[in-house]
Amino acid sequence: MVIAKLKSTHPILQSMKRANNLLPLIVEPENLRLALWKAQKGKKWSNAVRQYYDAGWQSGLLVLRKEIASGEVSVGDYYFFTIFDPKEREICAPAFREQILHHALMNVCHEYFERKQIFDSYASRKGKGTYKALERAKYYTDKYTWYLKLDVKKFFANIQHEILEQQLSCLFKEDVLLGIFRQIIDSYEDTVARGVPIGNLSSQYFANHYLSAFDHWVKEELRYKAYIRYMDDMIFWANTKTALQDALKGIQTQMEQLSLILKPAQLNQCRFGLPVLGYRVYPDQQVRLGKRAKRRFIKQTEDLDQAYVTGLLSEDSYQRRLQSLTAFTTHAQACAFRQRVLTASGHFDRF
Numbered sequence: 001m002v003i004a005k006l007k008s009t010h011p012i013l014q015s016m017k018r019a020n021n022l023l024p025l026i027v028e029p030e031n032l033r034l035a036l037w038k039a040q041k042g043k044k045w046s047n048a049v050r051q052y053y054d055a056g057w058q059s060g061l062l063v064l065r066k067e068i069a070s071g072e073v074s075v076g077d078y079y080f081f082t083i084f085d086p087k088e089r090e091i092c093a094p095a096f097r098e099q100i101l102h103h104a105l106m107n108v109c110h111e112y113f114e115r116k117q118i119f120d121s122y123a124s125r126k127g128k129g130t131y132k133a134l135e136r137a138k139y140y141t142d143k144y145t146w147y148l149k150l151d152v153k154k155f156f157a158n159i160q161h162e163i164l165e166q167q168l169s170c171l172f173k174e175d176v177l178l179g180i181f182r183q184i185i186d187s188y189e190d191t192v193a194r195g196v197p198i199g200n201l202s203s204q205y206f207a208n209h210y211l212s213a214f215d216h217w218v219k220e221e222l223r224y225k226a227y228i229r230y231m232d233d234m235i236f237w238a239n240t241k242t243a244l245q246d247a248l249k250g251i252q253t254q255m256e257q258l259s260l261i262l263k264p265a266q267l268n269q270c271r272f273g274l275p276v277l278g279y280r281v282y283p284d285q286q287v288r289l290g291k292r293a294k295r296r297f298i299k300q301t302e303d304l305d306q307a308y309v310t311g312l313l314s315e316d317s318y319q320r321r322l323q324s325l326t327a328f329t330t331h332a333q334a335c336a337f338r339q340r341v342l343t344a345s346g347h348f349d350r351f
Contacts, residue, residue: 018173019112026108026177027068032061035103039096048096064101071176073101076187078197092188092197102201105180112171113205118215123231124204130277131331133230134287137276140226142283144237147274148244149266150251155232156198157190159210160259164196167209194259207231214254222250230277241267279332287332298341300325 025031036057040049052060067073077095082088094102106113117125122133141147152158168181185206188197196203211229218224218236224247226237238244244267255262266275273280278293289297304325308318329338 018171019109020173022108022172023069023174023176026104027065029061029065031107032065032100032104034107035100036061038103038107039099052096060097061100064097064104068101068104068180071179073180073183074098075101075184078188078199089198091199093199094197099201102184105177106201106205109172109177109205113209116171116209116212116216118212118219118229120228121208121212121215121230122228124208130230133228133277134279134281134331136228137235137274137281138285138287140228140235140237141270141274141281142285144226145239145270146237146241146244147266147268147270148236148238148248149274149276150234150236150248150262152232152255153261153263154190155260156203156207157195158260159194159196159207161185161189161193163259164206164210167213168206171209210258214258217254218251222247233277235274235276237270278328289329289332289334289337293328294337297325297329297338301341 043049075098079093080090082090122128164185165182169178172178184202189195196206215229218227228235236244248265270283273282275290278290280288280290304321307313
């Protein structure tokens with residue numbers, strides 16, 4: 001509501017031209033306070049958040065406002081850690097003050113990134129997400145007999161800075177704003193001039209935007225209707241194997257232009273099941289849990305049970321986390337599996 005109110009009085013025409021004059025919106029005190037609220041959401045009692053408030057949050061926002069206005073922001077203060085669920089990945093989390101910066105930028109820039117997304121792009125977008133992508137995959141799997149599933153080898157690590165910065169300059173016009181984006185992009189490298197950190201809010205927008213031109217090529221040049229993308233996971237459907245094989249040649253060329261390498265393609269008939277986002281989708285609206293998702297659910301319920309038994313979790317926290325954990329399984333025909341796992345570990349009596 002705050003951003004909507006600010007924009008209602010701002011002289012920016014709603015067009016497909018490059019967005020301009022966004023900086024005054026970004027540095028508005030209301031926008032910075034909104035960014036602070038979003039950045040602290042879910043971690044209000046963390047050390048980083050407490051330290052920021054103890055140092056004086058109002059003076060902190062004032063410093064940030066001056067940095068943004070000048071175009072010289074303080075970025076690159078990252079905390080690295082590794083997660084192993086669903087696979088091993090290194091997470092690069094920015095300092096709390098940088099998280100506020102990212103939210104301040106994206107509060108205003110969100111709609112301009114959003115305009116470039118096609119309908120069937122589902123990652124990191126309001127009103128989309130895993131379950132919307134699953135529903136769309138079920139729809140297309142019912143209509144077609146073959147699928148082609150593709151994903152990019154180390155996608156975030158291989159995003160080329162120069163290409164991304166060129167793409168952003170086609171979307172935004174302000175030199176100061178583009179300079180801030182460049183500072184954020186250049187503050188991290190996986191290899192020379194490549195990579196955006198997993199863990200940055202801006203990285204989600206940058207990565208999604210990096211493939212948006214490819215999405216439009218699929219829809220407007222390749223003229224493919226049955227296609228969805230969830231970040232770098234891409235799925236195509238057709239009624240013949242040949243149609244998908246022919247499409248793959250052009251797809252690989254487009255990926256090369258983005259300096260990306262595809263993993264080996266998965267090309268198969270829908271009746272054998274389409275692996276998508278932890279599920280396996282079959283014709284006639286059948287959805288089962290994938291093998292990895294089953295193993296992950298078992299492990300997570302065991303860990304949750306242990307935390308509850310040892311007193312690390314209260315009854316309320318336990319119930320909330322268990323409900324969140326089981327929600328994923330309710331989107332598949334997995335009632336018997338879920339009940340078996342919960343009963344065996346002692347969860348079922350308390351759920």
